[in-house]
Amino acid sequence: MIQVSSYLFLGAFVAYLASAVLYVTRLTLRRRDPRYFDLADRLGSHGYKAAVAGVILQGLAIAARWIGSGQVPLANMFEYMSFMGWSIMLFFVILSAWYKLPGLGAFVAPVGVVVIAYASVFPTEVRPLVPVLQSVWLPLHVSFAALGEGAFAVSFGAALMYLLRVRKEQTNQWEEAALEFTFFCGAILTGFIVLALGFKIGGYSAEVTNLAGGVTVLEYTLPPFIGPVGSVRGEATFLGLQLPLVHAPTWMRGAYAAKNLNTLLLSTVAGTILYGLIRLTARVPLRELGTRAVGNMNPKLLDEVSYRGIAVGFPLFTLGALVFAMIWAQKAWGRYWAWDPKETWALITWLFYSGYLHMRIVRGWEGRPAAWVAALGFVIVMFTLVGVNLLVSGMHSYV
Amino acid sequence: MDEQGVKPQKDLLDRTWDFFASVRVATVLLFLLAVASIGGTLIEQEGMYASSLPPEEFYPQRYGPVFGMLLLRTGMTHAYSSWWYLTLLFMIAASLVICSIERFVPLWRAVQRPNPAPDKEFVRRLRHGFTFPATGDAPYGELAAALKARRYLVIEQEGRLYADKGRLGRWGPYITHIGLLLVLIGAGMRALPGVYLEQFIWVRDGEIVKVPGSDFYVESLGFEVEYYETGQPKSYMTHTRVIDANGNAVKTETIAMNEPLAHNRVELYQSSYYADYGQAEIALVDRQSGAEIDRFTLDLIQPDRVYAVGGYRLELVSYFPDFGIDEDGQPATRSSRVHNPGLVLQVTPPDADPFTTWFFPLYPGVEFDDTTPVRFVTQDVTTVYTSGLQVKKDLGLPVIYIGLLVMTVGVFATFYIAHRRYWAFTEDGQVVVGGWTNRNQGSFERETLQIAHHLDPERYALADEMEGEER
Numbered sequence: 058m059i060q061v062s063s064y065l066f067l068g069a070f071v072a073y074l075a076s077a078v079l080y081v082t083r084l085t086l087r088r089r090d091p092r093y094f095d096l097a098d099r100l101g102s103h104g105y106k107a108a109v110a111g112v113i114l115q116g117l118a119i120a121a122r123w124i125g126s127g128q129v130p131l132a133n134m135f136e137y138m139s140f141m142g143w144s145i146m147l148f149f150v151i152l153s154a155w156y157k158l159p160g161l162g163a164f165v166a167p168v169g170v171v172v173i174a175y176a177s178v179f180p181t182e183v184r185p186l187v188p189v190l191q192s193v194w195l196p197l198h199v200s201f202a203a204l205g206e207g208a209f210a211v212s213f214g215a216a217l218m219y220l221l222r223v224r225k226e227q228t229n230q231w232e233e234a235a236l237e238f239t240f241f242c243g244a245i246l247t248g249f250i251v252l253a254l255g256f257k258i259g260g261y262s263a264e265v266t267n268l269a270g271g272v273t274v275l276e277y278t279l280p281p282f283i284g285p286v287g288s289v290r291g292e293a294t295f296l297g298l299q300l301p302l303v304h305a306p307t308w309m310r311g312a313y314a315a316k317n318l319n320t321l322l323l324s325t326v327a328g329t330i331l332y333g334l335i336r337l338t339a340r341v342p343l344r345e346l347g348t349r350a351v352g353n354m355n356p357k358l359l360d361e362v363s364y365r366g367i368a369v370g371f372p373l374f375t376l377g378a379l380v381f382a383m384i385w386a387q388k389a390w391g392r393y394w395a396w397d398p399k400e401t402w403a404l405i406t407w408l409f410y411s412g413y414l415h416m417r418i419v420r421g422w423e424g425r426p427a428a429w430v431a432a433l434g435f436v437i438v439m440f441t442l443v444g445v446n447l448l449v450s451g452m453h454s455y456v
Numbered sequence: 457m458d459e460q461g462v463k464p465q466k467d468l469l470d471r472t473w474d475f476f477a478s479v480r481v482a483t484v485l486l487f488l489l490a491v492a493s494i495g496g497t498l499i500e501q502e503g504m505y506a507s508s509l510p511p512e513e514f515y516p517q518r519y520g521p522v523f524g525m526l527l528l529r530t531g532m533t534h535a536y537s538s539w540w541y542l543t544l545l546f547m548i549a550a551s552l553v554i555c556s557i558e559r560f561v562p563l564w565r566a567v568q569r570p571n572p573a574p575d576k577e578f579v580r581r582l583r584h585g586f587t588f589p590a591t592g593d594a595p596y597g598e599l600a601a602a603l604k605a606r607r608y609l610v611i612e613q614e615g616r617l618y619a620d621k622g623r624l625g626r627w628g629p630y631i632t633h634i635g636l637l638l639v640l641i642g643a644g645m646r647a648l649p650g651v652y653l654e655q656f657i658w659v660r661d662g663e664i665v666k667v668p669g670s671d672f673y674v675e676s677l678g679f680e681v682e683y684y685e686t687g688q689p690k691s692y693m694t695h696t697r698v699i700d701a702n703g704n705a706v707k708t709e710t711i712a713m714n715e716p717l718a719h720n721r722v723e724l725y726q727s728s729y730y731a732d733y734g735q736a737e738i739a740l741v742d743r744q745s746g747a748e749i750d751r752f753t754l755d756l757i758q759p760d761r762v763y764a765v766g767g768y769r770l771e772l773v774s775y776f777p778d779f780g781i782d783e784d785g786q787p788a789t790r791s792s793r794v795h796n797p798g799l800v801l802q803v804t805p806p807d808a809d810p811f812t813t814w815f816f817p818l819y820p821g822v823e824f825d826d827t828t829p830v831r832f833v834t835q836d837v838t839t840v841y842t843s844g845l846q847v848k849k850d851l852g853l854p855v856i857y858i859g860l861l862v863m864t865v866g867v868f869a870t871f872y873i874a875h876r877r878y879w880a881f882t883e884d885g886q887v888v889v890g891g892w893t894n895r896n897q898g899s900f901e902r903e904t905l906q907i908a909h910h911l912d913p914e915r916y917a918l919a920d921e922m923e924g925e926e927r
């Protein structure tokens with residue numbers, strides 16, 4: 058059953074990828090010549106069908122994994138991130154049925170693909186639940202939080218499109234830089250995923266000595282250019298290079314600090330190369346490319362879709378990330394709130410989106426400023442899922 | 457005091473009120489709180505870092521003397537109970553209360569006491585609307601029926617029609633804010649005496665321990681840990697009995713992870729455990745012949761002073777539950793836990809002089825003197841668990857739970873229930889309808905069009921929705 062589940066999962070991934078490619082092709086064709094409108098729109102409707110197929114396949118994959126393992130498949134990072142990817146695509150499918158805005162697919166489907174690919178970086182085997190995770194509140198907490206975040210992702214896509222759409226109306230240097238930086242960050246994340254998946258499939262692994270944080274041997278899944286404190290050059294090799302080249306600075310005492318720094322460095326290098334390649338091929342900044350892609354879509358509608366994503370996601374996120382989380386923490390540890398870093402970042406996310414909702418009812422803040430907040434909100438969501446794991450650890454260290 | 461002395465004071469109060477009544481200010485406060493929450497996740501907090509050093513020494517060492525002192529001074533080391541964090545929380549609470557008071561009455565009037573006959577121009581200018589020919593003496597009949605079928609509340613009055621649904625949606629934000637206030641109150645209650653208690657107790661298998669802050673005792677009927685086939689722990693649990701102040705057993709219950717025991721508003725949570733060696737079954741053996749003389753049971757947690765075994769008298773001279781050698785080279789116990797028990801025994805045989813010998817029940821082969829006529833052989837050692845239970849009492853908890861429930865109802869009402877309303881009047885043989893909603897304009901527009909189409913199919917075709925892209 059687990060095997061069936063992984064085939065279904067692969068099928069869903071292929072469907073999402075196809076959907077993303079179809080949507081992007083659709084926009085590219087439309088921008089080229091009005092004569093291609095009909096062809097483009099046919100591609101778009103195939104893209105939608107592919108997305109729906111992916112959502113169904115992945116839904117079956119989740120059910121199969123559940124049946125096969127006998128436990129709700131929401132207990133580790135792979136299961137969580139893939140569920141989040143599923144909820145992104147689910148809300149995309151729902152919102153696309155509400156609004157006639159197929160252009161959204163070219164921006165949201167790739168986000169879904171990236172999140173699913175990111176999920177695949179983590180170990181995919183089923184592990185039995187440690188005692189604290191054996192609670193109904195776990196799947197409730199996790200699924201509602203992920204559903205909310207999926208809706209936020211759609212909102213992110215629409216907000217980004219809105220900002221690209223209205224960019225020319227009033228140019229502001231900071232906003233221009235921030236938009237470009239957003240694309241750059243996307244490139245880094247993609248770079249990370251390409252590297253991590255590539256080395257995972259290639260089966261690379263290296264073990265180096267570590268004297269920090271009580272872990273004596275650190276296993277790297279990427280080549281250890283930066284080794285931990287205590288490692289010696291030549292402990293690992295990659296393409297004939299003697300690694301690690303340097304140590305992590307001594308003030309980084311976390312057990313995994315050096316490994317995370319190494320990952321960050323390699324991802325940045327890969328991301329920069331990717332960014333540079335696109336930039337050189339297109340010969341314009343990526344934001345300009347984005348603006349061309351958005352063309353003259355209705356900005357009011359983009360703004361409304363972005364708002365709607367948050368309006369749908371906020372209650373789900375509130376219930377999952379705060380209410381159920383607090384009830385569970387109370388049941389498990391006798392304290393509903395412990396200021397654990399991940400918990401606190403969920404609160405930060407929630408406060409941030411509350412701020413967004415209030416901005417919408419303040420005159421003068423409801424347009425571009427709010428769109429920026431909507432876009433940044435999802436960056437915070439991703440930081441909570443990716444960055445907090447890299448930088449700090451806490452109770453959530455098992456996910 | 458004369459009037460001039462009073463006036464500026466009132467101004468200040470007014471201005472403070474206006475400040476907190478502003479949604480603009482509330483928005484800024486929310487973002488400030490979000491930003492203020494970041495610091496504590498990046499700096500290790502007091503009581504969470506893995507070191508036994510006191511904060512005054514830990515932080516300068518960890519973050520350098522200057523920055524470390526700065527962190528200590530600004531309260532960054534206990535960010536979520538620092539004065540600036542609490543001030544922000546307090547300001548948000550004030551803002552919540554004042555905002556809600558300010559807007560309650562106007563909203564009550566607008567939602568619960570709607571004006572069915574507003575200015576005609578107001579109706580005509582509404583974003584959503586349509587007209588249809590008024591026929592017969594009941595011009596609103598069909599419209600009212602269509603609206604009722606869509607669960608609208610319809611009022612016909614003064615020759616006008618008013619209909620609305622989803623009023624709860626308008627109250628959603630207020631419900632949310634009340635829930636939020638309840639959560640803050642529930643969390644703040646722990647500052648009151650007697651409301652909050654947090655303790656930790658260790659209960660060894662079979663032991664009875666008074667639960668601090670309560671009037672009852674808890675007896676451990678045994679701690680248990682289960683494993684998966686992989687060797688990973690599957691569950692931890694303590695079988696317990698609650699005993700009241702008079703010594704009567706009240707109930708028997710198992711405390712497990714995620715399943716605390718609750719009694720008289722005090723809760724016990726499975727939190728940790730450790731294992732000790734409990735009872736050792738020891739054989740006394742004749743060294744020369746190797747024949748067993750007799751056996752006895754040695755309680756490693758609390759050994760007896762004297763044992764009589766097969767005519768031999770064993771007197772306990774010293775006992776080291778966790779044997780080691782101290783800095784002066786003397787035998788000592790490293791802890792009070794039974795990790796590596798060592799005994800010094802004076803042995804008096806039935807027909808010879810007494811002698812003194814060492815005995816290590818876990819390592820019976822280790823002997824300091826192998827010339828004694830008898831030796832000890834350990835046959836079996838049992839394990840005794842000690843379960844660590846977290847004792848909690850928090851009378852604020854029900855308030856928090858109610859607050860969370862109210863808040864959840866509030867956010868779902870806010871975003872999943874839209875307030876939709878229609879006004880209609882008759883003029884020149886036409887019924888003029890205007891519609892308004894507070895959210896999801898697109899789907900309201902569709903509904904409006906469907907009603908219009910139903911009443912006048914020729915004029916209102918069911919067109920496609922708003923197009924997102926150019927054709």
Ligand code: HEM
Nearest residue numbers: 411414418476477478479482548551552555629632867870
């Ligand atoms: C963490 C804190 C808060 C949360 C989670 C929260 C939540 C919400 C939500 C969900 C809405 C509905 C927004 C919408 O209709 O789009 C709302 C509206 C509102 N909030 Fe808050 N809020 C918070 C703090 C505050 C504070 C401190 C104030 C004080 C000024 C405030 C004043 C308002 C007002 C006046 C509205 C609009 C009500 C209406 O539309 O009639 N909120 N709030």
